[in-house]
Amino acid sequence: MIEDSEGMDTVHEIKKLGFLGCGNMGGAILEGILDHGELTPEEILVVERSEERTSYWRDKGVSVSKHPKALQMASTLILGVKPQIFDQAAIDLGTLERSCTVVSIMAGIDSTRISAALGEKARVVRTMPNTPCTIGMGISAIARGHNATESDMALASKIMSTVGRIIEIDEASMHAVTATSGSGPAYLFLMAESWIEASIASGLSREVAELLVVETIRGSAELLHRERDAITLRKNVTSKGGTTHAGIESLEENGLRESLVQALEAARQRGVELGSEISS
Numbered sequence: 001m002i003e004d005s006e007g008m009d010t011v012h013e014i015k016k017l018g019f020l021g022c023g024n025m026g027g028a029i030l031e032g033i034l035d036h037g038e039l040t041p042e043e044i045l046v047v048e049r050s051e052e053r054t055s056y057w058r059d060k061g062v063s064v065s066k067h068p069k070a071l072q073m074a075s076t077l078i079l080g081v082k083p084q085i086f087d088q089a090a091i092d093l094g095t096l097e098r099s100c101t102v103v104s105i106m107a108g109i110d111s112t113r114i115s116a117a118l119g120e121k122a123r124v125v126r127t128m129p130n131t132p133c134t135i136g137m138g139i140s141a142i143a144r145g146h147n148a149t150e151s152d153m154a155l156a157s158k159i160m161s162t163v164g165r166i167i168e169i170d171e172a173s174m175h176a177v178t179a180t181s182g183s184g185p186a187y188l189f190l191m192a193e194s195w196i197e198a199s200i201a202s203g204l205s206r207e208v209a210e211l212l213v214v215e216t217i218r219g220s221a222e223l224l225h226r227e228r229d230a231i232t233l234r235k236n237v238t239s240k241g242g243t244t245h246a247g248i249e250s251l252e253e254n255g256l257r258e259s260l261v262q263a264l265e266a267a268r269q270r271g272v273e274l275g276s277e278i279s280s
Contacts, residue, residue, distance in 0.1 A: 015045040015063065018074030018088055022046045022053060025105055026080030028134040032162030034060070035136075043118040047071055068093035076155060077122075079104040081187070083274055087117065101152045103159060104145075105129055107178050108274030111145025111171060123147040125156040128177050129163065138164030139181050141170040156272035179267035187263060192217060 016039055019026050030046070033039055041061030047068050048054055055063045071077055071093060083106045086204045096102075097116060102122045104114055111124035124145035132138040140160040144153050153168070160166050169177060192213055199209035220233075227233055238244045 001212045002089045015071075015074045016043040016076060018071040018077045019046045019048070020068060020071055020077060020079050020093060021081035022048045022057065023050075023080060023082075025129055025133065026078060027053070027130075028138075028163055029078065029080075029105070029129070030057075030062070032133070032136060033159060036162045038158070038162060045074060050133065067230065072097050072119045076101045076102065076103065076159075078102075078159070079106055081106065083108045086114075090114075090117035093118065096121040100111060101125065101148075101155055103127060103156045106161045107182060108175075108271045110174075110275060111143075111148070113275065115146040121149065123149060123152045125152050126171055126174055127160055127166075128174060129160065130181050131217060133163035136163055140164060141174065141177040141181065142165050142166055143169050143174055145171055175271040176264075178271045179264045187260070188217070194225070 010237040017033070019030060022030060030044065033044075033258075034041065037200050042063075045063045045065065046053075046057050047070060048057070049066055054066075057064050068089060069092070077096075077100050079086070079102060086106060086109055099121045100123065102118060102124045104111070104113060104124060104126050105128070107128065111126055113124050114124045125148050126143045126145050127140050130138050133140065140163070142153065142156055142160060157166050195213045196206070199213060200206055204212070223233060225228060234248070237250045238248055
């Protein structure tokens with residue numbers, strides 16, 4: 001079971017885990033925690049203003065409030081609001097009154113900024129999950145932030161491992177991680193979208209094109225997951241003078257690699273800008 005990282009007794013008024021915002025990603029994490037039996041619904045409080053999500057979580061036995069100050073009694077807090085509204089959400093929550101492990105899934109906002117907003121009793125761990133967390137197959141990078149202890153890191157790791165794999169990084173690498181794995185699924189989805197359209201243009205029906213592309217990505221991803229060597233796998237399927245070789249040459253000539261470099265840099269830089277805009 002997930003326990004408070006400082007080992008404090010949990011009385012009936014105190015929720016072990018609180019969510020400030022519980023959208024798609026926060027909801028996936030909450031589902032993972034419940035599915036793994038780490039906490040019971042009665043030990044969790046969600047602050048959420050969406051009526052649809054409020055009804056959903058209440059039906060599962062989770063307490064829901066519209067008032068951020070209700071989270072003052074949580075032993076562990078997950079920040080799941082959009083970074084653009086964090087400043088106001090932090091004001092609504094107020095300075096934390098008790099020592100608390102704060103796990104942020106927000107892009108762009110560093111742990112020092114979070115601590116400044118919530119006070120010195122916030123022990124901040126930053127994490128960057130990605131969309132596959134919604135099916136328990138995500139990858140989450142975790143970074144020790146302001147005031148965080150090893151026990152806070154262990155707690156955050158236990159939470160995030162309910163929705164996939166985890167990797168520990170330095171907080172300074174978080175913008176690069178966000179650009180790589182946080183935004184990464186969208187790059188793949190765009191590639192799949194373009195691939196399907198190109199297949200249709202080649203004469204296939206949409207139904208056939210979608211099946212072929214999706215299953216090719218699925219099988220290739222599993223091969224890569226097992227072998228961990230993208231270069232060798234590509235070379236093994238690319239016979240010189242063959243059809244794959246012709247296709248690969250076209251991708252190279254049309255700047256696929258450079259496009260990816262530029263895409264990751266644009267996403268990384270946007271993360272930097274986002275943090276600066278919010279801090280200013």
